Amino acid sequence: MYFDITPNNEFIKTEKVPGPTKEEIRALVISKVKLTDEDVVVDVGCGTGGLTLEFAKRAKKIYSIDMNPDAIKTTRANLEKFGLQNKVELIEDEGLKALDHIEDFTKLMIGGSGGNLDNIIETGYLKLPIGGRIVITSIVLETATDSVHMLKELGAEPEVVNISVSKGTLLDRGVMMKALNPITIVSARKI
Numbered sequence: 622m623y624f625d626i627t628p629n630n631e632f633i634k635t636e637k638v639p640g641p642t643k644e645e646i647r648a649l650v651i652s653k654v655k656l657t658d659e660d661v662v663v664d665v666g667c668g669t670g671g672l673t674l675e676f677a678k679r680a681k682k683i684y685s686i687d688m689n690p691d692a693i694k695t696t697r698a699n700l701e702k703f704g705l706q707n708k709v710e711l712i713e714d715e716g717l718k719a720l721d722h723i724e725d726f727t728k729l730m731i732g733g734s735g736g737n738l739d740n741i742i743e744t745g746y747l748k749l750p751i752g753g754r755i756v757i758t759s760i761v762l763e764t765a766t767d768s769v770h771m772l773k774e775l776g777a778e779p780e781v782v783n784i785s786v787s788k789g790t791l792l793d794r795g796v797m798m799k800a801l802n803p804i805t806i807v808s809a810r811k812i
């Protein structure tokens with residue numbers, strides 16, 4: 622089956638909002654989330670909506686949270702561009718506050734936490750059902766190591782992968798590879 626990941630250049634973007642998460646990373650995140658069509662996903666820090674869009678293509682329901690109003694606007698614009706707005710509830714709020722009001726989700730994605738990482742992980746992990754999954758993407762190592770410590774404290778067994786993607790540029794004399802910044806993905810199953 623064709624594994625459809627939306628190319629980076631098809632997203633509506635603004636300088637005020639980070640993202641989208643690079644397409645190769647989005648593909649891997651879906652695999653680490655172990656996304657199914659029965660899933661209810663919470664995406665904390667939805668940014669441009671890169672991951673929200675991939676979840677919306679495949680899952681039953683998505684709650685996408687961002688404290689930046691421009692991120693909510695941009696995510697909405699991208700969902701509407703691809704006709705996927707109906708599955709997604711957009712919440713303009715701080716992640717932890719918004720999580721307090723959401724129940725019965727099966728997967729938790731954290732793509733931004735703004736100094737509240739430990740609390741968002743703890744609250745989210747405790748609300749997940751046994752067998753649910755939590756995935757954290759990080760551009761700084763400290764987010765990854767802090768996530769590992771917190772998940773271990775909660776009794777989980779986190780997996781850590783660091784992905785370096787290089788993209789080829791076609792030149793007359795060959796293909797020049799340009800490295801993009803590495804991303805660390807921490808993931809765990811609720812046990």
Ligand SMILES: C[S@@+](CC[C@H](N)C(=O)[O-])C[C@H]1O[C@@H](n2cnc3c(N)ncnc32)[C@H](O)[C@@H]1O
Pocket residue numbers: 638639640641642665666667668669670671672673686687688689692714715716717732733734735736737
């Ligand atoms: C790197 S971007 C996420 C990109 C996104 N995964 C995508 O594919 O477009 C991180 C986002 O997290 C948001 N953010 C950071 N801390 C937050 C918090 N505590 N609560 C809600 N949103 C937060 C930021 O406003 C930003 O839009």
